[in-house]
Amino acid sequence: MRESQFQEPNRFFLNMGPQHPSTHGVLLVVLEMDGEYVLDPQPVLGFIHRMHEKMGESRPCQGFMPNTARMDYVCALPYNHGYVSLIERKAGIEVPKRAEYIRVITSELNRVASHLLWLGAYLLDLGAFTPILYGFDDREHILDILEDVTGSRLTYCYYRFGGVYRDIDDKFVEATRAFIKRLRKRYDIYEKLVTKNIIFIKRAENIGIISPDMAIRYGITGPNLRGSGIAYDIRKNEPYSVYPEFDFEVPVGERGDCLDRYMVRVREMEQSLRIVEQALDTLPDGPVRSKVPKKIKLAPGDCNFAVEAARGELSYYLVGDGTSVPYRLKIRVPSYSNLSCLPELGEGILLPDLVSIMGSLDLVIPEIDR
Amino acid sequence: MKRYFSDLFVGGKSLVDGLVVTLKALCQPMVTVQYPREEIDITPNFRGHIDLVLDPEKNTFRCIACGMCERSCPSECIQIKGKKVEGKKKKTLSLFTLDFTKCSLCGTCVEICPTQALEFSNEYNLAAFSREAFHYDILKRLEERII
Amino acid sequence: MEIISTLPPELIRMVFAVIIIISFIFLNAIMMGYLERKIAGHVQRRPGPMEVGSHGILQLVVDGVKLVGKELLVPVNVDRTLFRLGPILSFTPVILPLLVIPFSEKLQARDLNLGLLFIVSMTSINVMAILVAGWGSNNKYSMFGAMRAVAQSIAYEIPILLSMLAVVLMANTFSLKEIVGAQQKIWFILLQPLAFIIYIISGVAETNRAPFDLPEAESELTAGFHTEYSGMGFSLFFLGEYTNMFTVASVATVLFLGGWHGPTLPYGEYLGIVWFFLKVYFLLFFMIMIRWTYPRVRFDQLLNFAWKYLVPFSLVNILITAVVIKL
Numbered sequence: 001m002r003e004s005q006f007q008e009p010n011r012f013f014l015n016m017g018p019q020h021p022s023t024h025g026v027l028l029v030v031l032e033m034d035g036e037y038v039l040d041p042q043p044v045l046g047f048i049h050r051m052h053e054k055m056g057e058s059r060p061c062q063g064f065m066p067n068t069a070r071m072d073y074v075c076a077l078p079y080n081h082g083y084v085s086l087i088e089r090k091a092g093i094e095v096p097k098r099a100e101y102i103r104v105i106t107s108e109l110n111r112v113a114s115h116l117l118w119l120g121a122y123l124l125d126l127g128a129f130t131p132i133l134y135g136f137d138d139r140e141h142i143l144d145i146l147e148d149v150t151g152s153r154l155t156y157c158y159y160r161f162g163g164v165y166r167d168i169d170d171k172f173v174e175a176t177r178a179f180i181k182r183l184r185k186r187y188d189i190y191e192k193l194v195t196k197n198i199i200f201i202k203r204a205e206n207i208g209i210i211s212p213d214m215a216i217r218y219g220i221t222g223p224n225l226r227g228s229g230i231a232y233d234i235r236k237n238e239p240y241s242v243y244p245e246f247d248f249e250v251p252v253g254e255r256g257d258c259l260d261r262y263m264v265r266v267r268e269m270e271q272s273l274r275i276v277e278q279a280l281d282t283l284p285d286g287p288v289r290s291k292v293p294k295k296i297k298l299a300p301g302d303c304n305f306a307v308e309a310a311r312g313e314l315s316y317y318l319v320g321d322g323t324s325v326p327y328r329l330k331i332r333v334p335s336y337s338n339l340s341c342l343p344e345l346g347e348g349i350l351l352p353d354l355v356s357i358m359g360s361l362d363l364v365i366p367e368i369d370r
Numbered sequence: 371m372k373r374y375f376s377d378l379f380v381g382g383k384s385l386v387d388g389l390v391v392t393l394k395a396l397c398q399p400m401v402t403v404q405y406p407r408e409e410i411d412i413t414p415n416f417r418g419h420i421d422l423v424l425d426p427e428k429n430t431f432r433c434i435a436c437g438m439c440e441r442s443c444p445s446e447c448i449q450i451k452g453k454k455v456e457g458k459k460k461k462t463l464s465l466f467t468l469d470f471t472k473c474s475l476c477g478t479c480v481e482i483c484p485t486q487a488l489e490f491s492n493e494y495n496l497a498a499f500s501r502e503a504f505h506y507d508i509l510k511r512l513e514e515r516i517i
Numbered sequence: 518m519e520i521i522s523t524l525p526p527e528l529i530r531m532v533f534a535v536i537i538i539i540s541f542i543f544l545n546a547i548m549m550g551y552l553e554r555k556i557a558g559h560v561q562r563r564p565g566p567m568e569v570g571s572h573g574i575l576q577l578v579v580d581g582v583k584l585v586g587k588e589l590l591v592p593v594n595v596d597r598t599l600f601r602l603g604p605i606l607s608f609t610p611v612i613l614p615l616l617v618i619p620f621s622e623k624l625q626a627r628d629l630n631l632g633l634l635f636i637v638s639m640t641s642i643n644v645m646a647i648l649v650a651g652w653g654s655n656n657k658y659s660m661f662g663a664m665r666a667v668a669q670s671i672a673y674e675i676p677i678l679l680s681m682l683a684v685v686l687m688a689n690t691f692s693l694k695e696i697v698g699a700q701q702k703i704w705f706i707l708l709q710p711l712a713f714i715i716y717i718i719s720g721v722a723e724t725n726r727a728p729f730d731l732p733e734a735e736s737e738l739t740a741g742f743h744t745e746y747s748g749m750g751f752s753l754f755f756l757g758e759y760t761n762m763f764t765v766a767s768v769a770t771v772l773f774l775g776g777w778h779g780p781t782l783p784y785g786e787y788l789g790i791v792w793f794f795l796k797v798y799f800l801l802f803f804m805i806m807i808r809w810t811y812p813r814v815r816f817d818q819l820l821n822f823a824w825k826y827l828v829p830f831s832l833v834n835i836l837i838t839a840v841v842i843k844l
Contacts, residue, residue: 012657014657020739021735022736036661036816059444062442062444065478066444123812126812127728127734127813128810128811128813129561129808130392133563134395147413149415150417151415151416151417151475151477152416152475155474155475157475157476157477165477165481192388193388193810197384197388197812198380198382199381199728199811199812199813202814202818203818294482350815351661351738352737352815352816355737374825388810392809392810393806396560396806398562399562400562402562402564404564
């Protein structure tokens with residue numbers, strides 16, 4: 001495709017992936033290199049495309065529920081959340097207050113789990129082996145808590161149209177509070193081992209700077225956007241569920257480099273814990289599921305619902321045609337837009353920096369391909 | 371020049387701090403278990419593959435072979451057949467199979483069942499050499515439990 | 518028997534020493550591999566190898582058997598000679614430095630009066646092996662690893678030499694035995710702390726260990742220079758790496774930690790080896806801990822660190838040492 005560039009004597013192409021340790025899944029990045037300098041990284045997608053959108057258009061809307069968890073398996077509950085809320089908005093289904101609270105609590109726990117895993121994976125990209133196992137140690141507690149109520153550990157299918165699948169009990173509340181206490185104690189370890197580490201800072205500071213203008217141009221969302229200094233969070237800017245009832249901050253960075261994106265995620269974990277705490281304190285009583293017709297008819301016309309997933313804005317767009325099968329289902333996933341800035345970000349940098357940048361963007365490849 | 375020395379001292383201290391963290395962890399007890407030798411208790415709410423509920427009163431299944439689960443399954447992994455038995459009005463269950471390789475554990479079948487005849491099993495140590503090993507005959511599994 | 522008696526006794530001595538050292542190299546690699554995995558495990562709050570033997574003590578033996586049993590895969594389009602030569606080059610020179618290291622007062626294969634220089638020259642052959650392996654593999658990732666190794670080795674050889682020179686100035690000799698002898702009263706680590714720190718940092722970099730493991734850098738270069746190697750070729754690189762670590766640690770012990778000196782033991786001239794080994798393995802433990810704690814530095818940062826910090830500091834150190842000794 002770029003035949004003419006082969007004329008340059010020092011330039012060559014390097015295939016990074018699809019089986020490269022730091023592409024986190026089956027992503028291929030074709031790098032045009034000059035020595036160790038990356039001139040033009042081009043991501044090649046589609047290795048794990050599973051036609052989730054088409055599946056959503058070929059079966060009644062209940063049948064798509066398990067699929068939602070399999071796009072971004074690291075942070076599956078916001079994906080559940082977006083889809084059930086979409087159908088609820090479309091079909092006008094009321095959700096009991098307690099169910100919304102439970103959705104928020106579990107989604108935020110899932111977000112913390114996702115950020116913990118990201119932290120470890122990013123440090124693994126930078127060559128530190130230990131933080132990922134400390135992250136897993138903490139994450140495992142969240143998975144245990146969520147497993148007890150949702151029944152699964154990773155690909156949850158917990159929310160239902162008009163509520164949630166199972167009510168939470170005192171054991172859940174107790175375990176969650178214990179976990180919040182535990183994670184707050186563990187911040188110190190992460191700070192000493194990672195955040196303050198001079199090698200880490202040197203690898204992340206001033207690397208891969210995304211300017212606010214560039215972030216908007218590419219449609220970057222989530223912690224990556226907030227790292228560039230734009231306080232845009234769906235939970236605040238386009239509130240859904242019961243998020244307006246909670247008091248939390250939207251952490252932002254200043255420069256938009258890898259270190260800022262790291263700090264934003266670390267601070268977001270604390271904010272998520274705050275939301276969970278408040279939700280547990282004010283958890284209302286009542287039913288967790290409202291009556292929903294067995295066959296949900298999707299009226300003609302379109303409908304959109306956006307949620308804040310761990311990686312950014314996730315939005316479902318649906319067009320109904322009066323049957324229970326969606327006529328069109330479009331899913332806007334955050335990682336796809338976040339990855340799209342890579343060719344511009346990765347121009348003229350060193351290969352290790354490219355690895356650092358890709359790690360800091362927090363890409364989940366099955367989500368990009370869906 | 372100031373940056374030169376501050377990098378050295380602050381950086382050096384951060385490296386020592388990091389080493390203290392790992393040295394402490396070295397002396398702390400392990401958090402993992404030796405999996406095949408030890409196992410962690412799994413929560414009773416765990417959703418494994420489906421099983422038929424054993425009705426303690428009737429000492430058999432509750433299933434009425436209505437086929438709701440078969441129709442509701444998004445992955446079409448359940449197969450049910452009922453047959454007429456002499457002396458009974460309704461059909462009785464004669465075949466209930468689950469293709470677990472396709473199942474995504476969404477739980478729709480358990481929820482939709484009008485007689486609460488399905489439950490989740492608690493089995494998670496699932497491994498086999500062939501695909502066919504996961505084509506479960508749920509009815510047979512229940513019959514084994516009756517005895 | 519008659520033939521043996523006609524041979525010069527020095528030759529017999531050397532042959533025995535080489536045999537003992539080669540067998541020790543394998544033993545050391547097995548121990549280090551086990552220690553590395555166990556320490557890594559416990560640092561990460563998990564047990565490490567547990568299945569083969571009590572607490573997994575035979576794990577490395579089994580791994581070794583597996584590696585020996587594997588096919589020596591030579592990919593197409595590689596330079597066959599260089600590809601085969603790489604592991605051998607990496608393994609052979611690491612034996613030689615151990616010949617001049619005084620494990621105890623009377624346990625030394627050969628005391629060269631230029632022993633220190635001999636060790637430095639032998640350990641720097643290692644980079645040749647990496648270059649040959651990376652070049653011969655005909656793989657872009659291996660090539661990166663090889664190029665990095667060369668630049669890194671050149672940058673770090675200088676601070677190593679300069680920090681050694683400070684000790685040589687103090688002891689007034691290049692012979693390792695006499696350097697240890699000069700530390701009878703006080704270890705040089707107390708007189709030369711800066712040189713010791715510089716030596717250890719450069720030593721870690723010289724052995725290509727994390728956080729300076731750039732030639733391997735698995736998250737960037739998959740496995741760097743040994744991406745294409747399997748079986749015994751791969752394990753020879755491992756042997757080389759662990760033996761290099763041992764050499765670096767024992768030179769540090771000789772230069773800074775007083776070699777075999779320690780509380781008096783019976784048969785001290787032989788059993789000094791106990792103290793020697795304790796010190797060496799303490800240093801190795803430290804090197805392993807470092808690997809499982811820090812992220813990897815970037816390539817240019819590594820060179821910057823060598824040229825901006827280590828070289829000036831070691832030059833200043835030598836200058837001060839020289840002035841103080843002259844006074």
